[in-house]
Structure formats: C-alpha cells, structure tokens
Amino acid sequence: MKQSILCLGEVLWDAFGKEKVAGGATMNVAFHLNQQGARVAFGSSVGIDASGDELVNFLKDNGLFGDLIQRDETLPTCEVTVQLDEQQQATYIIPQPVSWDNIKPKAALSKCAKSARAIVFGSLVCRGNTTHDTLLSLLNDTNALKVFDVNLRPPHYTLQTIETLAARADVVKMNEEEADLLINTKKGDLKEKITEFRKKYHAQTICVTRGAHGAIVWHDHEFYEHPGFEVKVADTVGAGDSFLATFIIGLLNKLPMQQVLERACAVGAYVAGKRGATPRYVDGIVDLMAAR
Numbered sequence: 001m002k003q004s005i006l007c008l009g010e011v012l013w014d015a016f017g018k019e020k021v022a023g024g025a026t027m028n029v030a031f032h033l034n035q036q037g038a039r040v041a042f043g044s045s046v047g048i049d050a051s052g053d054e055l056v057n058f059l060k061d062n063g064l065f066g067d068l069i070q071r072d073e074t075l076p077t078c079e080v081t082v083q084l085d086e087q088q089q090a091t092y093i094i095p096q097p098v099s100w101d102n103i104k105p106k107a108a109l110s111k112c113a114k115s116a117r118a119i120v121f122g123s124l125v126c127r128g129n130t131t132h133d134t135l136l137s138l139l140n141d142t143n144a145l146k147v148f149d150v151n152l153r154p155p156h157y158t159l160q161t162i163e164t165l166a167a168r169a170d171v172v173k174m175n176e177e178e179a180d181l182l183i184n185t186k187k188g189d190l191k192e193k194i195t196e197f198r199k200k201y202h203a204q205t206i207c208v209t210r211g212a213h214g215a216i217v218w219h220d221h222e223f224y225e226h227p228g229f230e231v232k233v234a235d236t237v238g239a240g241d242s243f244l245a246t247f248i249i250g251l252l253n254k255l256p257m258q259q260v261l262e263r264a265c266a267v268g269a270y271v272a273g274k275r276g277a278t279p280r281y282v283d284g285i286v287d288l289m290a291a292r
Contacts, residue, residue: 001243003117004041005033005248006068006144008109008135009125010100011044011055012078014092014237014277017075020079021237022058023031023263024100025122025151028238028262032245032267034063035281041112043068045099051077052099061245064280067108072099088235092153096123101128105137118145118248123165137169148203149244150174152181163201166200171251172197172245179208193220207247209240214265219257226261229269238277 009026030042042064046052048071055077059065083091103109103125113119119142126132139146148169150162162182166172168230174182176190183193194206198218206218214228246267250260271279 001113003121004112004139005030005118006041006043006112006116007120008043008138009120009122010078011042011046011059011069011287012053012080012098013051014080014082014099016082016084016235016276021278022104023080023237023277024078024119025124025149025191025241027059027064028241029120029149030064030249031062032242033249034250036245038245040064041066041068042111043103043114045070045072045075045103045221047072047075047077047099049077049267051079062186063149064291068112070099070103070106071218072102075099075102082235082237084235088233090235090237094153094156096156097128100125101131103134105129106132109134109138110141113142113144113200116142116144117145118147118252120147120149120244122149123157123162123166124151125155126161126165132161136168145170146175147171147244149172149241149250150178150182152178161211166197166201166203169201171248172201172203173206173207173209173247175211175240177227190216191218191223194223195260199253205251209243209268213237215243215261217257222257222265224257224261226258226265228265231269231273233272234275235241236272239268239272241277242271 007026007030010024011027012024014023033040056236081093146169183197210213214226216226241263246264
C-alpha cells in the first residue's frame, strides 16, 4: 500500500468580512497535496457545533475526512478573522482555546504516523499543551520525513517551541521575516543565515520563501534559487501552503531541486492570484506559470 503523507494541524474558517472560507495552514497543505494526487491523511479536531459540521462536510467533499478528525465536546470550532492590507498581505486574529488546541494521542494517529512517508506540521497548533505533546509523541515514534512549516502567528508561539520543533525536523520551511527572527546573526546575507540555521538544527533541507521574489533552498549541500512569477495578487492566504505541498511532492519524488523549486513557486503564485487558500487548479497550471 502506498504510504500516506500525514498532515497534523489546524482546520478552521477564515472570515473575510461576511465571507468565510475553509482554511488552516496544515489543512491547506493537505488540500493541495490531495489536489496534486498525493495520498494524504489529515489529523485535526473540530467542535461539535454548526461550524464543525460544515468543516466536516468540506473535508469530506475534498477527500480529507477520516478517523484522524476528532470532535471536541467542550471546545469550539475555530473561526479566524482575516485582515488584508493594501498589498493584500494577510494578518490573522485567532481565538484561543479552540478544538485543534486539544488534539489527543489516539491510536489511529499513532498508527498513521508510524507508517507515514512524511509528517507535516507547523508551530500554531503547538500553542496548546495537549496538541503539542501529541505531536512530539508522534515525531519521536516515526521514521517519516519530518516537515516543519514554521508559520509564525504572533503571539501564538514561544521561541522554545520553535527550537524544539526545528530540532526534530528534516525539512524546514519559513519566510524571510521568520528567518530574520529565528536566526540570530549579524550577517545580513540570507545564504549565510540559512547556513547558521543548519549548523544549529541540522535539517536536511531548508527553504526560505521571499514572497513575490520567489524562494531560496539549501539542499544536499547546495543552494538553489528561483525569482518567482509575476501575478496580480488577490490575497496571500494559502500561497505558502500550496508552495509547500508542491515542494514536498517534488522532494519525495526525488525530482531535481531546481525543478521542484520552480514548480512550487508556480503553484504558489497561482494561488496568490486567487481568492482564498484552496482554489481549484486549472489544467497545466504549472506549465502555464512557468512559461510566463
């Protein structure tokens, strides 16, 4: 049987004014992995409420619902307020506590983690002690490729948590602002910062996204860069998540890293040009973006 990519993290509603869209960074990654044909298992928790029922329906419709989705009897489903600035960059108001703060270490999760090809996780879901401990238990008991999407959401993280997760990761993905915050060095060059980060945490692959300017990757003792693709931005919600999903698939399939990076930048740009985090792809979107 083909091994799954386990994505463990938040699922929620992103509210853009009166409009709400299903989201959550790790769910978005799972959605884009599934849309690109990967075998995905998604673990999270929603409340026993109308919002939770709607999210369950969304997950069912998109092939992401299974026995790893828990229903919390006391904590509500998460609804996030999204605010966009003039450049359509998003900031988030995230309530606490919510259902995915309380993901419990059930047998189905443990079984999936032990057999997974890769495990994808972020920092936000670790703000609650229960989910934090569940994730660390899974990471300590698997040989899967561990993919850490730093994805800082102030004030919902501590430096200690970030360091704990980074130390367990094989692949780390962050943006430039996160790199500046986490890499404590006076050296200004991004490559030097990445080198310093690897010396401390020993990740096999380090990726730093640069918004409209593409991304840079350290992998197998070499640096790779891509300048990104020009696109009219609708909003940036989910662009980094779709980038990461594409990157993971390329990495697991052992494609040449420059090709992996180009494809990831193409899909990320496409999603940035659409409203919300989970647009459907048009046929050949990667080739269309790469041809620009």
